Amino acid sequence: EMEGENEVKLHGMWASTYSKRVELALRVKGIPYEYIEEDLRNKSPLLLQYNSVYKKVPVLVHNGKPITESYIILEYIDETWQNGPRLLPQDPYQRAQIRFWASFIQQQLFGSFYKLISSNGEEQEKAVEEVFEKMNVLEKGMKELLPEGVPEVDGNNFGVLDILVTATFGPYKAHEEVFGLKVLDPEKYPLLFSWVQKLNEIPLVKGVLPPHDKLVALLQFIKQNDLKPSS
Amino acid sequence: MAKEVTLLGFWASPFVFRVKVALQQKGVVDYEYIEEDIFNKSPRLLELNPVYKKVPVFIHGEKVVNESLIILEYIDETWQQNPLLPRDPYQRAMARFWAKYSEELMVKAFMALVLKGEAKEKNAKEFAEGLEKIEGEFKGKSGLLFAEGEGNIGYLELAFGWILYWLPVWEEAGSFQILDPQKFPVINEWSTKFVNHPLIKENLPARDRMLVYFRKLSEEFFTLFRA
Numbered sequence: 001e002m003e004g005e006n007e008v009k010l011h012g013m014w015a016s017t018y019s020k021r022v023e024l025a026l027r028v029k030g031i032p033y034e035y036i037e038e039d040l041r042n043k044s045p046l047l048l049q050y051n052s053v054y055k056k057v058p059v060l061v062h063n064g065k066p067i068t069e070s071y072i073i074l075e076y077i078d079e080t081w082q083n084g085p086r087l088l089p090q091d092p093y094q095r096a097q098i099r100f101w102a103s104f105i106q107q108q109l110f111g112s113f114y115k116l117i118s119s120n121g122e123e124q125e126k127a128v129e130e131v132f133e134k135m136n137v138l139e140k141g142m143k144e145l146l147p148e149g150v151p152e153v154d155g156n157n158f159g160v161l162d163i164l165v166t167a168t169f170g171p172y173k174a175h176e177e178v179f180g181l182k183v184l185d186p187e188k189y190p191l192l193f194s195w196v197q198k199l200n201e202i203p204l205v206k207g208v209l210p211p212h213d214k215l216v217a218l219l220q221f222i223k224q225n226d227l228k229p230s231s
Numbered sequence: 232m233a234k235e236v237t238l239l240g241f242w243a244s245p246f247v248f249r250v251k252v253a254l255q256q257k258g259v260v261d262y263e264y265i266e267e268d269i270f271n272k273s274p275r276l277l278e279l280n281p282v283y284k285k286v287p288v289f290i291h292g293e294k295v296v297n298e299s300l301i302i303l304e305y306i307d308e309t310w311q312q313n314p315l316l317p318r319d320p321y322q323r324a325m326a327r328f329w330a331k332y333s334e335e336l337m338v339k340a341f342m343a344l345v346l347k348g349e350a351k352e353k354n355a356k357e358f359a360e361g362l363e364k365i366e367g368e369f370k371g372k373s374g375l376l377f378a379e380g381e382g383n384i385g386y387l388e389l390a391f392g393w394i395l396y397w398l399p400v401w402e403e404a405g406s407f408q409i410l411d412p413q414k415f416p417v418i419n420e421w422s423t424k425f426v427n428h429p430l431i432k433e434n435l436p437a438r439d440r441m442l443v444y445f446r447k448l449s450e451e452f453f454t455l456f457r458a
Contacts, residue, residue: 079320092308096296
């Protein structure tokens with residue numbers, strides 16, 4: 001397929017972890033794309049049309065065809081652009097394991113993150129417990145998946161799990177600052193912590209993750225507004 | 232001699248059903264099926280699926296794969312005849328998208344089954360709204376969806392199977408009604424084709440048995456499974 005025939009657009013949002021996943025994938029693959037920043041309080045008609053089911057970012061539009069749901073987009077990118085680094089290994093069992101953990105991160109881990117930031121008091125204490133439990137499971141799972149520890153990563157050797165870990169935990173310092181909770185604890189989760197350190201050093205990652213201060217400001221704003229009773 | 236493939240399952244599970252049909256379509260018939268008592272889980276189940284403690288658990292030699300949709304993709308990639316997923320990446324993305332959407336809807340439908348009163352109604356309503364999206368999306372797309380090859384069952388169809396066979400049972404067992412044939416003509420037509428497909432028919436659990444089981448679940452869910 002000729003490079004010139006590919007028109008790739010990404011509707012995203014600068015602070016969205018899901019949006020960042022897709023940006024990382026496009027850059028790892030060296031795929032040129034047009035980026036469209038969406039204002040989530042004022043979504044473009046195009047976004048609403050492309051993602052009529054969820055009305056969310058990211059949406060990848062490839063030659064006019066929209067693909068939604070970040071993990072599905074990652075697999076789509078890997079299957080469509082087969083030159084360059086592979087985001088997923090070829091072996092069916094390794095693929096199954098990666099899909100399992102991708103699903104865990106999404107359903108279980110993010111599920112408990114949302115509970116954490118949307119609750120208070122006793123409910124929030126329970127939510128904190130749950131987050132730590134899920135992190136334990138993830139740490140253990142990654143240890144089993146990567147018995148030799150985290151392999152070397154760089155701009156050319158960057159897979160789906162690297163993408164997910166980067167997008168989820170890369171901005172951990174901003175999260176800690178705003179929510180006052182150390183989730184990515186190096187003592188509890190040494191493998192995940194060291195993985196994130198490695199990832200955050202890579203120019204590819206530095207070029208994609210949101211600037212710390214800007215993210216802190218946004219998260220503070222969100223946090224403060226959620227404390228107000230909804231009308 | 233130990234068989235190469237083992238499947239831990241539960242007779243009433245729509246998730247296990249998916250795997251059984253997929254294996255049969257691929258011609259993988261000589262495998263060991265072990266019926267699990269999900270109310271009294273075996274040590275083996277807990278060991279092989281420690282994260283979710285659920286069936287299906289798919290064992291292929293030394294490899295253990297969990298989560299039914301992930302198992303389907305593994306099966307499709309390992310045994311490449313009679314494909315489940317389309318070859319085109321965009322169509323694959325669409326199949327995966329709607330399968331994922333269907334899983335989210337299933338939670339609401341199941342909640343409508345096991346909850347009572349206002350909570351039941353809320354879930355039933357949200358589920359109906361979601362189902363309308365599916366009805367709308369697949370209007371005008373006739374025949375078996377996303378299956379390559381004459382008479383083959385596809386990944387998406389297996390993902391939607393619960394809507395086509397389990398849901399009417401849940402409606403009856405849980406006393407709620409969504410699948411009005413006037414509102415959902417596409418799904419109703421699809422349902423009929425689905426349950427009459429030879430490969431599907433062979434693997435569907437008996438309706439009367441399901442009704443008894445899901446009625447009980449509807450009444451006693453929160454005592455049977457600690458939340």
